[in-house]
Amino acid sequence: QVQLVESGGGLVQAGGSLRLSCAASGRTFSSYAMGWFRQAPGKEREFVAAISWRGGSTDYTNSVKGRFTISRDNAKNTVYLQMNSLKPEDTAVYYCARGRTVRAGPLIREYDTWGQGTQVTVSS
Numbered sequence: 864q865v866q867l868v869e870s871g872g873g874l875v876q877a878g879g880s881l882r883l884s885c886a887a888s889g890r891t892f893s894s895y896a897m898g899w900f901r902q903a904p905g906k907e908r909e910f911v912a913a914i915s916w917r918g919g920s921t922d923y924t925n926s927v928k929g930r931f932t933i934s935r936d937n938a939k940n941t942v943y944l945q946m947n948s949l950k951p952e953d954t955a956v957y958y959c960a961r962g963r964t965v966r967a968g969p970l971i972r973e974y975d976t977w978g979q980g981t982q983v984t985v986s987s
Contacts, residue, residue: 865889865976867959872981875949879985883944885959885978893917893937896962898974899944901955901983908958910969912944922968926952949985956980 871883885897898913912933913922921933932945942959960974967973 865891865961867961867976867978869957869959869978869981872957872983874984874986877949877951877985877987879949880945880947881949881983883946883957883959883981883983885942885944887940887942887961889940892940894965896965896967896973897933897935897942898960898962898967899933899942899957900960900971901953901957902980903955906955908971910971911957913962913967913969914942915967916965920966924969946983949983951985951987954983954985956982 866888867885869885875881896915899911900908901911902908910924914933914935918935930948935942958980959978961976963975
């Protein structure tokens, strides 16, 4: 069974940067799309970014376009989320997720495996 483990979260000042990593176990990582979601206190989990199985296609929610970059290294079974120009409203628990197929979009039902999450806190 695939397991996803996120890391890289922390406390950062507004305008700063963080790089999240999500390491996947198993040999089939490169066969699936991957995504990042986030959930702030009292809010529903929301889509942040997704990347196709070979990394040729990416998608972002509007609020992070131009600031966040999703990437993957299939040789390392790892997906990344580079977050620049962070804002207090980016504060949330960030989750990585495996898509059900080679491509996945913003819907939670498109993903079948989730990590435990990593906290990102942006201070003003």
